[in-house]
Amino acid sequence: MSGYGFLKKVLNAFVQIVLPYKLIGKEKVGQGACVIVGNHYRIWDIVHMACVTKDRVHFIAKQELWKSRFIAYLCKVVGAIPVSRDGTDAKAVMSALRCLKNGEKIAMFPEGTRNKTKDVELLPLKSGAALFAVRAKAPVYPVMCLHKTRLFRRTKIIVGDVVDLSAYYDRRMTAEDYAEAEEIIREAMLATRRNYIAAQEEAKAAKKARKEEKRKGKKGK
Secondary structure (H helix, E strand, C coil): CCHHHHHHHHHHHHHHHHCCEEEECHHHCCCCCEEEEECCCCCCHHHHHHCCCCCCEEEEEEHHHHHCHHHHHHHHHHCCEEECCCCCCHHHHHHHHHHHHCCCEEEECCCCCCCCCCCCCCCCCCCCHHHHHHHHCCCEEEEEECCCCECCECEEEEECCCECCHHHCCCCCCHHHHHHHHHHHHHHHHHHHHHHHHHHHHHHHHHHHHHHHHHHHHHHC
């Protein structure tokens, strides 16, 4: 087993004990290059994104993490890509694009930081995900925590439908085009959570209706 595979297995085992989760829809993520995006509550959210695929996932992470020797070592093992907070790091962009063009996967939290609010569903997105996806002609997959993970309380992690940005391929992109593409990604991320919640509520209502029908049927006999 590779260093990446071993570390992924150990971290996932730890997270499943402390911050347990159920991953739904990981079969949607196909082989080959893609950009995985997710909402961000805790540092351990990286485990959810790594576990949607058997392939190695290269995380785009803030370069401040490399200040710690231990964290820097872990970042090296997983093949993380350091990026400055302002997102203008040309070296990081080239590294991410190289991974994608080699058929590999990258993952990022486009909010740019952890969401510490209580009522904001998704913070404004930083630029980057659309740029990587369009330039590398790669699909985007949202991976969304249904709720903020809590100690010893299971939450659900939902993999959304693929975000197709092919309409922007082979186009001379402007800042407005990238902003438009980022908005498509944002809406897909929000829809992943909302659609799942709506489907669950619909299923509960249908189950309740069936029970009511069954109860009425017994009364009529």
